[in-house]
Amino acid sequence: MYFNGHTLPNEKKVGLFKQEGSKLYATFLSISGDYRYLEGVVQGNKFYLSAFIGGGLSYFSGSFDDAKVLNGKVGNLTFVATKNEEAALPDPYKLTYLKEGYKTFDFTLPDADGKKVSLQDEKFKNKVTIITIGGTWCPNCMDEATFMAPWYKANKARGVEVIGIQFERKADPAYVKAAMEKFKTRFGIEYTELFGGIADKNGVAAAFPALNTFLSYPTMLFIDKKGNVDKIYTGFTGPATGDYYTQFIKEFNEEVDKLLL
Secondary structure (H helix, E strand, O other): OEEEEEEOOOEEEEEEEEEEOOEEEEEEEEOOEEOOOEEEEEEOOEEEEEEEOOOOEEEEEEEEEOOOEEEEEEOOEEEEEEEOOOOOOOOOOOOOOEOOOOOEOOOEEEOOOOOEEEOOOHHHOOOEEEEEEEOOOOHHHHHHHHHHHHHHHHHHHHOEEEEEEEEEOOOOHHHHHHHHHHHHHHHOOOOEEEEEEEOOHHHHHHHOOOEOOOOOOOEEEEEOOOOEEEEEEEOOOOHHHOHHHHHHHHHHHHHHHHHHO
């Protein structure tokens, strides 16, 4: 069941629902990623869904009318959704892009030990490089790392590098080092991880002036062998989204294969 809905203030989402008896499984897709695995129950025409998404509990409740109109609540926000098999979000490859006059994405940032790393370093020359801007606290970034860590191990010999730029809740060096090392160990990350600064979207946009905006943790950039930005993907469509996740992986691999030619 697909719903095209919005919360206040008018942020459109796509809801995916699957009912098995009184059990209900769902997730919501937005331009910043998905709500991961929601589970709950249906009682009459009312529903209840919840999940622990990393930073806290996500809880949805509401009611539906003959499965065509759904009224719900999450926290202090209400939402209305209508059944729509064609419900879709904006193209994630068109939301974030380079400003006019930019072709490359340059930076010099420290790793967890304070060592400065640049995209101009020898390690990344003549390599296809994937840059992901996220944070160790971010649930969708965790889903992304679950995909990216084994993918990198399997593909690094092809001439591909990955750089994870983490924006954290604190800038204290001890805190940053502990958070980043825990993240790398948890997901088995072997690619380069850097500290970008405090987790603030305006701050991220200011740190990377080549970007037109910054909408979502994570945001992924595909860099060709010459150092030019080929595509930018906003958000992450995780495994809870089923076919959407499968499609993302297909597009991801096709993009990397193209850049490696």
